[in-house]
Amino acid sequence: MSKVADNPLILVDGSSYLFRAFHAPPHLTNSNGEPTGAVYGVVNMLRSLINRFKPTQMAVIFDAKGKTFRSDMYPEYKANRPPMPDDLRVQIKPLHQIIKALGLPLICVEGVEADDVIGTLAKQASEQNRHVLISTGDKDMAQLVNPHVTLINTMTDTIMDESGVKDKFGIGPELIIDYLALMGDKVDNIPGLPGVGEKTALAMLQGIGSIEKLYQDPDKVASLSFRGAKTMPKKLRENENEAKLSYQLATIKTDVELDLAHQELNIEAPDQNQLIELYKAMEFKRWLSDAIGQQDTKAQSEVEEISEKAAGNYSCILDKTEFNLWLAKLQSAELIAFDTETTSLNYMQAEIVGVSFAVEAGEAAYVPVAHDYEDAPTQLDRDWVLNQLKPLLEDPNKAIVGQNLKYDKHVLANYDIDLKGIAHDSMIESYVYNSVGTRHDMDSLALKYLGHKNISFEEIAGKGAKQLTFNQIHLDTAAPYAAEDADITLQLHQKLWDLLAKDEKLKTVYQTIELPLIPVLSKIEQNGVLIDSYQLSKQSEDILIRLAKLEEQAHEIAGEKFNLSSTKQLQKILFEQLNHPVIKKTPKGAPSTAEEVLQELALDYPLPKVIIEYRGLAKLKSTYTDKLPLMVANKTGRVHTSYHQAVTATGRLSSTDPNLQNIPIRNEEGRKVRKAFVAQDGYKIVAADYSQIELRIMAHLSGDEGLLTAFSEGRDIHKATAAEVFNTDLDKVSSEQRRSAKAINFGLIYGMSAFGLSRQLGIPRGEAQKYMELYFERYPGVLKYMESTRAFAEEHGYVETIFGRRLQLPDIKARNGAVRKAAERAAINAPMQGTAADIIKYAMIQVDQWITEQNNQDVIMVMQVHDELVFEIKASAVESAQAKIQQIMQDAAKLKVPLLVEAGVGENWDEAH
Structure with missing residues (x-):
C-alpha cells in the first residue's frame, strides 16, 4: 500500500461521501424517525481520518447549490441526475453543523464543483511542496495526483499515489482526463466517443498517447490491435467536437478564486457544547459520550478526574456516626434511591461489597463493607450495616427507586432481606416510555436524558482478563462511582416519571404490569428449575x-x-x-x-x-x-435463569443464562432437552399454555365476524380458515389444506408477503397471492385492521397494545422501501405480540398473588416461556391447582373471544407441554 506523508493537508470531498454514506446500509434513524445515516457515515469517516493521520490542517468541501460553469458550457451536463432525495436533503444542515462544531473548515463555492475547489487547493499546496491527502471516492480526482498529492478512499481503505494510479488504471495521472473524456460518463452526461469503453480508451492512450496526439494523426490508431481499431480513425474525426468538449468537462479546474488559501485551513478546537447538542439530537450515543468526556477532561489523571467530579456532592461513610446521620435521612425521606455493589453479576453468587443511596439530586453516599485490597481502610461491618437497613428495606410503605432493582432484590435475599418497597425502577420507566429509543442501561440513559457521562466501570476496574472485581477497587475511585449510581438513578427517575405521568396509558402499563412483575420474576428466578444432569450428559x-x-x-x-x-x-x-x-x-x-x-x-x-x-x-x-x-x-441444586423486562421491543420477556426461550421443540433432540427439566420427588411438572393467543387477539382487534364466530364456537381455527379459503365443508378439509391455512393465519400476523407464503408452502407466487386474496375476501375485517393499523402508525409513529403499551416505529416513514415495509410489518404484529405479552404478565402477577394469599407451599412457578407458564406442583394438589391456574390465566383479559389455556401434567417439561 502507498504511504502518506506525515501531517498532510487533508481535503475531503464531502459531496462524494455524503451520497455514498446515504446509500450505504445501515439506514439509520433517530427515535423521532428522522434519517441520520448519511450524517453518521460522513462524520465517522472524518473522525477516522483525524484519528489516523493527526492532521493540523484539513477542510471539508461540498458542492454549492445551483448550476456550475460546466452547465453553461454544456446544458446537458448532469441533466439526467434525479433530484436529491428528501431523506438526504434534511441531513445536510445537521452534517454541516457537526463539521463546523468539530473545528473543521467547511467550503462551498458557487459556480464550481467541490472537485474544482479541491483541485485549486491541492495545486496551491503542492506548488509549495506541501503534502496533500485528498479523501474521495471519485475516480476523476486521480488526475490531481502528483509527487505531493495522494488520494485515499476511506470506504475501501485504499491509498493511491502516482504508481497506484498506474496500477489501477494502466496509465499515469497525466492521462486520466483523456481517459475520462474518451469513455464519457453516463452519470454526469459527458458524451465521450460513441462505443468507446475502458479497454478501448486504454488501448489508444497506451498505444499513442493523449487526445491531442490522437488528433495529430488519427490514422495511426488503425494500426493498434484492439477490436474496432480499423474504424476508429473515422469515429475520431466525426466526433472531434464531442471529444474535445468531453475533455473540457472532465478537467478539474485548478484556478478557482477562493476566500481562503491552503495555509489558512487550520483545524480549530471542537465546540464540545455544540457537539453534545447535535449528537443528542442525532442520537449518536458513543460520540455523545466522547464529547461529554472531553468536556470533563480537566484533571491531571483518571483518579483525580473521578474524584473531582464527586467533590462536595458524594460521601464515603466509614464510621457509625456518619452512617446514623444518613440513616435518619433515609427514614424521613419520601423516596430513596438505592443500589448495591457486588462481586458478581450472577445474582446467586453475588456478595455485597457496599451499598449506596440518595434522597435528593446531586447528593449521595456510599457505604463500603467489603473492600479487601491491600491497605484498604477499616470499614463498617457488613452484617451490622445490613441489619440497620433491614427494617427500612423490608418496609412496604418505604418507597425505593433503583436501576434494575430485581438484581438488588436478589442480592439482598442472599442476606435474608426481603426488599419490599419497590416504588420505581428507572430502567423499566425508560423501557415503558420508549422500548426502542435507546438501550436501557444507566450509562445510556444518563447520556440521553440527563446529558451526563457516568463514570464507567471500565474506568475504575480496567478491561478484559485483568479487570478487577469491585472489592478490589480503591475507595477513592469506588466511592464516587457507587454514589453516582444512586444519584443518577434518582435523577433519571425524576426525569422519566415526569414523561410517563403525562400519558395515562403508559403510566398504567408501568404501574399495573411492569412494576408489580419485578417481585414475581424475582421469585421465579429464586425458585429455579430442577434438571436431570445425567440425562443431558x-x-x-x-x-x-x-x-x-x-x-x-x-x-x-x-x-x-x-x-x-x-x-x-x-x-x-x-x-x-x-x-x-x-x-x-x-x-x-x-x-x-x-x-x-x-x-x-x-x-x-x-x-x-x-x-x-x-x-x-x-x-x-x-x-x-x-x-x-x-x-x-x-446451594440449591437448580438452574436459575435471568428474565429481562427491558430488552424486546414488544414487551415480551427474554431470558439468559440459560436462555429458556430458544430450546427447540420441533425436533426430537430439542424435546429431549425439555425432558431433562424435571420435578422434585412427590411433585409433577404442570405446563399451562395460551392456545393460539395472537390469532385470538387478531380476532379481537380486527372485529372480523368470521374469526369471532370461529373462536366463539370453539372451532379449529386453521380448519375453519381452510374451509373458507378453499370453499369446502369443514369436515372435508384435508391435512394439506389445513397446513396451508395455518401458514396463512400465522403469516399474516407477521406481515408475510405472497412471496414469503409461496416459499413456505412450496407453491407458485401467483397461487400464494390467490390464497391471500381469498383469505381477505372471507375475513374482510382482518384486511381493514391491517390497513387502518398502517395508517395509524404512519400518522402517529407508533402502535399500541390493547392495554396501552406503545411501540415506537421510527422507520414507518422511511424513504427506503425495504426499511419502511419492515416497519409496517412490525406495526401489524406488535399490537398482537405486545398484547400477548401483557396478558401473560397480568396472569403471572395474578397467579403469584393467589399463591401468596393462600400461602400455598404446594405450587411453585418455575418458568415462563413465550405464552406458557411452567409449575412444580405437589402430586396430591395437581388437579385443583391446575384448574385454578387455567382459570386465572383465562380471566387475565376480557377479549371479544374467549382465551383458552391448555394445561398438561408430566414427570418432565416435555411430557407436560
Missing part, C-alpha cells in the same frame, strides 16, 4: 456420535474433507467446488452461508441439508446439553 454423548456421522456424510458429498464449522471452507465447497447458486452475499461480498440461505439451497441439494442439521445439533450441544449441568447452583 448422555444426550451430549449421543449428539457427539451423530455429529461425527454427519461430518462423514458431508465429506462424502463434498468429495473431500473440510471443517464444517469454517465459513470460508464451507463457502469454497458449496460455491466453488459444487457450484451451488449464490443466493445472497455478505456485506463484504462473499457468498452467504446463513441459515435462510442453506434452507433454500437444501430444497435442491444434499450438502446444505446436512450442514443445517449439523449446525443445529452442535448449537444444541454447546448451549444446552453441555452447558446446563454446569449452570446448576451449588
